Amino acid sequence: MSRPLSHYSMTAGSFDEMSASAGVVRPSWQKYSAGIDALGAVELARRWDGAHRIIRDHGVSYNIYGDPRGQDRFWELDPIPLLIAADEWRTIEAALIQRARLLSLVLSDLYGPQRLLHSGRLPGAMIFGNPMFLRPCHGVPVPDNVRLHLYAVDLGRSPDGQWWVMADHTQAPSGAGYALENRIVLSRSFPELYRDCQVQRLEPFFAKLRATFANLAPRTQANPRIVLLTPGPNHETYFEHSFLARYLGYPLVEGGDLTVRDCRVYLKTLEGLQPVDVILRRLDDELCDPLELRSDSFLGIAGLVETAQAGNVVVANALGSGLVEGPVFTPFLPQLARELLGESLRLPSVATWWCGQPDQLRYVEEHIDELVMKPAFQARRAETEFGHKLSAAQKAECIAKLREQPEQFVGQELVRLATAPVWTGDRLEVRPTTLRVYLAADGDSFVVMPGGLTRVALSGDTVDVAVEHGGGSKDTWVTAAEHEPALGLLQPARETIELQSAANDLPSRVADNLFWLGRYAERAEDRVRLVRTVLSRLMYETLPADSGEFAALMQILDSLQVIHSDFKSDSRGPVRALEQELFSFIYKQQRSGSLRETLNRLHRMAWLVRSRLSTDTWRILNELHQDVARSRPTRTDTGEALVLLNRVVTTLAAFSGMEMENMTRGHGWRFLDVGRRIERGTNLISVTRTMVAEYPNDPTGVLEALLDVADSSMTYRSRYFDKLQLSAVLDLLLKDRSNPRSILFQLASLSRHVDLLPRDPASPNPSREQVVIRESIARLEHADLLQICGDDQSGLTPNLEDLLLRLAADLRQLSDVLMHYYFSHAKRSQQIGDAR
Numbered sequence: 001m002s003r004p005l006s007h008y009s010m011t012a013g014s015f016d017e018m019s020a021s022a023g024v025v026r027p028s029w030q031k032y033s034a035g036i037d038a039l040g041a042v043e044l045a046r047r048w049d050g051a052h053r054i055i056r057d058h059g060v061s062y063n064i065y066g067d068p069r070g071q072d073r074f075w076e077l078d079p080i081p082l083l084i085a086a087d088e089w090r091t092i093e094a095a096l097i098q099r100a101r102l103l104s105l106v107l108s109d110l111y112g113p114q115r116l117l118h119s120g121r122l123p124g125a126m127i128f129g130n131p132m133f134l135r136p137c138h139g140v141p142v143p144d145n146v147r148l149h150l151y152a153v154d155l156g157r158s159p160d161g162q163w164w165v166m167a168d169h170t171q172a173p174s175g176a177g178y179a180l181e182n183r184i185v186l187s188r189s190f191p192e193l194y195r196d197c198q199v200q201r202l203e204p205f206f207a208k209l210r211a212t213f214a215n216l217a218p219r220t221q222a223n224p225r226i227v228l229l230t231p232g233p234n235h236e237t238y239f240e241h242s243f244l245a246r247y248l249g250y251p252l253v254e255g256g257d258l259t260v261r262d263c264r265v266y267l268k269t270l271e272g273l274q275p276v277d278v279i280l281r282r283l284d285d286e287l288c289d290p291l292e293l294r295s296d297s298f299l300g301i302a303g304l305v306e307t308a309q310a311g312n313v314v315v316a317n318a319l320g321s322g323l324v325e326g327p328v329f330t331p332f333l334p335q336l337a338r339e340l341l342g343e344s345l346r347l348p349s350v351a352t353w354w355c356g357q358p359d360q361l362r363y364v365e366e367h368i369d370e371l372v373m374k375p376a377f378q379a380r381r382a383e384t385e386f387g388h389k390l391s392a393a394q395k396a397e398c399i400a401k402l403r404e405q406p407e408q409f410v411g412q413e414l415v416r417l418a419t420a421p422v423w424t425g426d427r428l429e430v431r432p433t434t435l436r437v438y439l440a441a442d443g444d445s446f447v448v449m450p451g452g453l454t455r456v457a458l459s460g461d462t463v464d465v466a467v468e469h470g471g472g473s474k475d476t477w478v479t480a481a482e483h484e485p486a487l488g489l490l491q492p493a494r495e496t497i498e499l500q501s502a503a504n505d506l507p508s509r510v511a512d513n514l515f516w517l518g519r520y521a522e523r524a525e526d527r528v529r530l531v532r533t534v535l536s537r538l539m540y541e542t543l544p545a546d547s548g549e550f551a552a553l554m555q556i557l558d559s560l561q562v563i564h565s566d567f568k569s570d571s572r573g574p575v576r577a578l579e580q581e582l583f584s585f586i587y588k589q590q591r592s593g594s595l596r597e598t599l600n601r602l603h604r605m606a607w608l609v610r611s612r613l614s615t616d617t618w619r620i621l622n623e624l625h626q627d628v629a630r631s632r633p634t635r636t637d638t639g640e641a642l643v644l645l646n647r648v649v650t651t652l653a654a655f656s657g658m659e660m661e662n663m664t665r666g667h668g669w670r671f672l673d674v675g676r677r678i679e680r681g682t683n684l685i686s687v688t689r690t691m692v693a694e695y696p697n698d699p700t701g702v703l704e705a706l707l708d709v710a711d712s713s714m715t716y717r718s719r720y721f722d723k724l725q726l727s728a729v730l731d732l733l734l735k736d737r738s739n740p741r742s743i744l745f746q747l748a749s750l751s752r753h754v755d756l757l758p759r760d761p762a763s764p765n766p767s768r769e770q771v772v773i774r775e776s777i778a779r780l781e782h783a784d785l786l787q788i789c790g791d792d793q794s795g796l797t798p799n800l801e802d803l804l805l806r807l808a809a810d811l812r813q814l815s816d817v818l819m820h821y822y823f824s825h826a827k828r829s830q831q832i833g834d835a836r
Helices: 027-058 086-110 176-189 191-196 203-215 238-248 304-309 321-325 327-340 358-366 392-404 508-539 548-559 574-587 595-608 615-630 638-662 667-692 699-709 713-720 726-735 743-756 768-781 785-789 798-823
Strands: 019-021 082-084 150-157 163-169 226-229 258-261 264-269 272-275 278-281 314-316 352-354 371-375 409-413 419-423 428-442 445-448 453-456 472-478
Touching: 027 082, 027 176, 027 191, 027 615, 082 086, 086 150, 086 163, 086 321, 086 327, 086 428, 086 445, 163 321, 176 191, 176 238, 176 428, 176 453, 176 472, 203 238, 203 278, 203 428, 203 445, 226 238, 258 304, 264 304, 304 314, 327 352, 327 409, 352 358, 358 392, 358 409, 419 453, 419 472, 508 548, 508 574, 508 595, 508 638, 508 667, 508 699, 508 798, 548 574, 548 667, 548 699, 574 595, 574 638, 595 615, 615 638, 638 667, 667 699, 667 726, 667 743, 667 798, 699 713, 699 726, 713 726, 726 743, 726 768, 726 785, 743 768, 743 798, 768 798, 785 798
Parallel strands: 082 472, 226 278, 278 314
Antiparallel strands: 150 163, 150 428, 258 264, 264 272, 352 409, 371 409, 419 428, 428 445, 428 453, 453 472
């Protein structure tokens, strides 16, 4: 059996996390190394293939602007964790708590009395010249004078094993959700190693974080409304925003979902405006309020600063907390620790010189070969320059730039990062690493996540561990003296809580997206069933090109944009040409209206509302997206195409089943089902009208195809055996309340939904949507199909066409009314064009 650790070699001059010297494993790694060697390389690879499936199933992604993979760029996780002993962690923990307290005190002073400025301990240029100092936020009160509620710090090791602070993250720290997801994946993939190493759990940290946010609420109540504010689905860490919102139980909102009225922040929901107590923001400081801060921001909430000033909402972290995030503060922290805390700084920072002071500028100029030049302020988007890589001319240019605006730059010591083992697929290799640790406010102190997000470089010859530049991640295992009990976020209540039958925090934007999620799911299924019906007939050559059935199917394929409007047969004949056109619809990625495009839109809508979907529901849609994306036929084979279409139908049925059996019957589920019912009804009317028009030319073939497309063949045969008649088919597809595919079934379901939707008590009763749906039901119930079809059952009569057209118009009108009343104040609807 091949031992994974047998060929691992250290990098000279760097601290290696696992190996003290060649072949000597550090004590904190010995249990793990024995366990991983016992598994062997083959089993390690097999386990890791399973872990990759978990990552894909969960849709764990990190979006990079400009990356063509977009949301399909999966999160990079290494199977080998970083292990830290409990006694070493206690030292790190105490040092980080001290640092968090220090930065919190500095923020409180700079946005309050500013004694540090008046006494000269901090130069005015580094504060008032800092774009991260938000003047409108000066004097804004915060509960308990704590401005940092979630704080993150990047750590690295020097070659002698000393931990350094490399960067602080104080405005909207990211990565805690990825750290939790890493833990979920690794503990499921290597449960015996996780148990044997007695790893400290992460759940208590998130429970404390949740309690911290609940205690911030300015109103005294058992269930404060806390929301997680995201920049939106295009943000690189949107997966984490959605994951944390679902895990913590908070609504995930965008700026457009919130509004300020009478100096209060409200969530715009279907039930009306609901007051918000706490905003956990993942939005940069300056983008949070276009009225007071950055005027061109479309992501924030106008009036948020004024509302926070009045004490009617708490923003976590406090607005302006990004001030201490830049490296300009680093040289001043040791002295500030002595003056504000009466203590020496326990954990050193990477040596930093702020060029805004003449002596430090001179030092940077003289030692430029040994330093890294960085922007002093976090908001600046200047490039980092490594002195030892610059030519003589470039050094001169760099020094001139420093002299022109010295306060804008710092010089930092070039860090040689510690290394750790990384699994490359068949062996372990060495890679540079850093560790990001998270702290949550706890009264006047902080608690530390026992672990964090370890980041690893893409290759062994680079120090760039940034995920956006191709770096990966590791789980971080802090060992415990003994096994810890399992704890979750839910804890016993100390007082009686108010019972609630349903949540009333559904934003209109989310309802809009759920509505179109239902429509896309149904549209995809309808198209697949239609194409499957046609391909099945082509496969067994039961569809002559001169038959009425062929003409009817061609018309409906054209009307639903399954085939191009300019489609023509060629030398292969109409049947074979149609077969190739359907293959193009199934497999071609860039084709407008193709199966892949429809499923991509379905996946996109699911992505927008994934915080509202269960893990199993998301997994179904994500697997469908990946399954079709991976389909690359080596040849055009009808049987292979039918296998794929069958899988798509089955997966969509699984999604429908999860929707019906697992979603609570709130307004979110209601709008999802409304979208599905409107789409199903619209498509069935279009298919029926088009195919019945060809009925006189081929009565049997057309009606059989219509029943197949409507998934009602078995029901028809059980009632009428082998007797086909147009009025009987239409009765089953239009008026049968027991048939879940019929038009009347869709209308009856829509009527029940419409009656239960929220509405303004002052609005007309019945509402417009109730009037539309009731009139449509009455129109269909009173229709005499025997009379409409005529005595000779000759196909699409004027009365039948009029009935179908009016039913289609009713569904369009209902959709328009619902969108106008419930979605008009949300963002532009994600709607799709109606079938022709």
